[in-house]
């Protein structure tokens with residue numbers, strides 16, 4: 001038993017170091033400080049023991065995509081983890097969500113914004129949230145249209161319980177990571193234009209996963225959401 005845990009711990013450390021190396025190398029290529037890129041460990045489908053193994057290597061920021069799975073897992077994990085909700089949020093789950101999560105990556109409608117704002121206010125908490133934008137113009141499942149961003153930001157400016165963290169996107173999957181570059185760049189440019197036009201601050205760009213994190217960092221990601229490179233392939 002001890003031996004198994006040791007082996008897990010070793011591979012967690014090796015995987016974490018490898019992802020950190022990839023982030024640092026990408027930063028080196030574009031003159032960025034690696035400290036400006038947050039690594040979010042995506043632990044969906046992963047057991048609490050594996051979360052703990054990565055935690056023991058120093059990782060403190062984890063992400064989950066399903067509320068039901070998260071409410072069971074979070075109490076079994078170390079209490080000082082910062083949990084990020086990265087999946088699509090349903091309005092009927094926001095009350096449970098604000099109990100477990102302090103950062104939300106996928107606000108994509110006024111309804112969800114209002115619901116999360118009320119739930120956080122009732123819970124007496126202030127959450128951070130990214131607006132998920134569909135910059136690819138393709139039939140992505142989730143994400144608001146860039147044109148809807150100004151109204152969402154105006155609504156958010158009245159909601160004290162949500163602090164706007166920035167923008168998030170999920171590009172259409174393509175095996176070649178370079179295919180994601182135009183979408184990541186579009187998100188950054190949209191951010192720059194929106195900040196200027198709305199006189200608001202959108203500091204964070206949540207973009208990039210295991211297979212395209214380098215491209216995302218080169219295009220300005222401040223948070224990369226990485227699952228399989230840290231925990232192995234999901235079944």
Ligand SMILES: *Cc1c(COP(=O)(O)O)cnc(C)c1O
Pocket residue numbers: 042044065086087170208209210211225226227228229
């Ligand atoms: C699962 C997931 C990730 C992590 O994907 P990997 O390819 O395993 O790194 C990142 N972001 C979101 C929104 C996800 O659902």
